[in-house]
Amino acid sequence: MPRSPDEALADFCPGLPFAVALSGGADSTALLIACAERWPGQVRAVHVHHGLQDAADGFEAFCVDLCRRLSVPLAVRRVDARAAAGQSPEDAARQARYRAIADAVRSEWPDLADVALAQHADDQIETLLIALSRGSGLPGLAGMPAQWERLGLRWHRPWLQVAGADLRDWLRARSETWVEDPTNLDQGFTRNRIRARVLPALEDALPGFRDTFVRSMRHVAEAQALLDALAQQDLDEVGVPPSITALQRLPAARQAMVLRLWLRREHATTPTSAQLRELQAQLADCTTRGHRLSLRVGAGRVERNGAVLRYAAL
Known part of the structure; x- marks a missing residue:
């Protein structure tokens, strides 16, 4: 079964201090609040302003207020996330976001090496279904890793076994608010259609699908890790x-x-x-x-x- 936010965070062991990537949405808001409660004084936050929609200024203002209330240092980075020719808008925004977070961490807190991201179990299932729809190989079917290294930092996703609805319930129980990205309602995006139409149907037909799908993705990830080890041996040679x-x-x-x-x-x-x-x-x-x-x-x-x-x- 999906884990509760508190259960998932109990197994999260970042190096201290560490940063949380904060968009202002429910998932990252819950992550920042939970981490700030568990490790007071050891948490930093980074907000990336993509400048791609009118609501972006409101997201930044929410993050500033939240961090002030939690006494969490906040770094804000503004980026140009427009896609280059031949690059998908989603990939362009993702790459710009990672670079901006890494730049903020290195410049603001050079002693910090760990960053937490707020993707959760539903995001993982959506990633799997998109990969299946594209005929992806093992790397795509393995989904998002829970930990990895990139740009000189260690990245973590502690919520991958937590359902998105449970994070919102966790926030409501604490009378916390968050901001909603209006683009999340646009079903012109494949991920949003899956969230609005497919996940509710899976919940009705296969109530335990989150647990079993994520378990299968872990098996795929293990197989991919073996192939990566072989590929690394070959890369060492070439x-x-x-x-x-x-x-x-x-x-x-x-x-x-x-x-x-x-x-x-x-x-x-x-x-x-x-x-x-x-x-x-x-x-x-x-x-x-x-x-x-x-x-x-x-x-x-x-x-x-x-x-x-x-x-x-x-």
């Missing part, structure tokens, strides 16, 4: 940046895993299946010294740089 000749010696499946790992770990981008197939095809054609290789992936381009690959941001 080098960073990857040697074209060494990549060509790998079987196709292992070559694909190494390329995904390199792009994800070193450049925080993930190729689509079509991009990966095209990249492998271009690699196979690199049989002469002067043969060029160039492919758009995310907000950058994979190119040939002599005997190795490089990823150049656009």
Whole structure:
């Protein structure tokens, strides 16, 4: 069964002090309040103002007031989250948000190494259903990790086994308020349609679906971890940046895993299946010294740089 917010937080062991990414929505508001109660004086907050909608100023004002009331230091960063050509708006906003949070932490609190994010069990299920609808492989089906390292920080998602409704009930029991992002009601977005239509139907047909779906995602994540370990061994062999000749010696499946790992770990981008197939095809054609290789992936381009690959941001 999904866990309560208090049960989930009891197992959360960040390094102290740490920061909470605060949007002002119910999930991050609950996370900040719970953490501030559990670790008084050890919690910081970062709010990212995306500037993508008129309500953004109201989100910032709410976060400022909440942090003042909780005596939590707050850093606010304003970012340009507009998507580059070929990049999805969601990915652009996500990448800008991570960079802004990391920049705030490094500049405001250089002794801090841990950041908590507020995604919960429903977000995890939505991620799985979107991945299934796109025909994703194991990385997509594994969903969001509970802990990982990126941009020199350790990131945590302590709410992944907590239902979104339970977080709102937890806040209501404390007479706490939050802000609602008006875009969450726009069913033009796939994630919002799943939240409004699919999750209630699953709740009716399969009352325990959150627990069983998340358990399956953990199994997938374990399998992916084994593949990542193999890919890391291969990446150690081909080098960073990857040697074209060494990549060509790998079987196709292992070559694909190494390329995904390199792009994800070193450049925080993930190729689509079509991009990966095209990249492998271009690699196979690199049989002469002067043969060029160039492919758009995310907000950058994979190119040939002599005997190795490089990823150049656009």
